Amino acid sequence: MKNTVVTFRNAKNHEKLAMLTAYDYTMAKLMDQSGVNALLVGDSLGMVMLGYESTLAVTMADMVHHCAAVSRGVKEALVVCDMPFMSYQSSVYDAVVNAGRLVKEGGAEAVKLEGGDAFCPHVKAIVQASIPVMAHLGLTPQSVNALGGYKVQGKSAEDAQRLVDDARKLEDAGAFAILLECVPAALAAFVRERVSVPVIGIGSGAGCDGQVLVYQDMLGMYDKMTPKFVKRFASIGDAMKQAFAAYVEEVKTGRFPAEEHAFSMKDEIIGKLY
Ligand code: KIV
Secondary structure (H helix, E strand, C coil): CCCCHHHHHHHCCCCCEEEEECCCHHHHHHHHCCCCCEEEECCCHHHHCCCCCCCCCCCHHHHHHHHHHHHHHCCCCEEEEECCCCCCCCCHHHHHHHHHHHHHCCCCCEEEEECCHHHHHHHHHHHHCCCCEEEEEECCHHHHHHHCCCCCCCCCHHHHHHHHHHHHHHHHHCCCEEEEECCCHHHHHHHHHHCCCCEEEECCCCCCCEEEECHHHHCCCCCCCCCCCCCCCCCHHHHHHHHHHHHHHHHHHCCCCCHHHCCCCCHHHHHHCC
């Protein structure tokens, strides 16, 4: 069954939501066939797909390109696309125009943006344009320079209260879900009880309404940074390296390709060639 923002709304207090990042057609199709509720075309693609040190260099063109590929692979999951750094911070107008591009050109069914109170006008305006918005609080990677690194957020009473207030304001602004990244489990559970929209956690404990993971992390494909909250569900990176090495070995020793991998033609035709 097709997942929509209504599925998300109805899942609250009834069913946990499972979300994964996706950046290309093949992966999106595999994930879609595995029953995932939503695929996030995260700007994490800057790091795990494009090799940047952070998400800051990711452009609208990158997001549109990857979101369109994901959308082509999906039948049932809700496609949520990240708004990249500086595609919405500059103005409410830019936020609406760029959210619209992700929908029109990328096939996104919802967008995600990072930030609290200060971005409620942006969320409101995008929602008014009939584009659902997932809000992202806690560790917001686009603010890595302002936060001084990738650290757990909301540990002090003041920070925790601000996060709770931000979550309420974002819900009032029309966000259909709130993503909490790297906040203490007790705080995430507190927020979850105080808002009526689903709270999706990453590194925020089991008390959320759903979870999201970056697929390269959960499949053991990205070893530059492995956050504590990641559970490795398979070691695909190792399996891939083994397969690549076996291929190299077989090419070099002439065992691949074998006869069954080649196409034949009549000997008399070859015999006529000069
Ligand atoms: O960009 C991304 O993949 C994200 C996840 C970390 C939630 O925002």
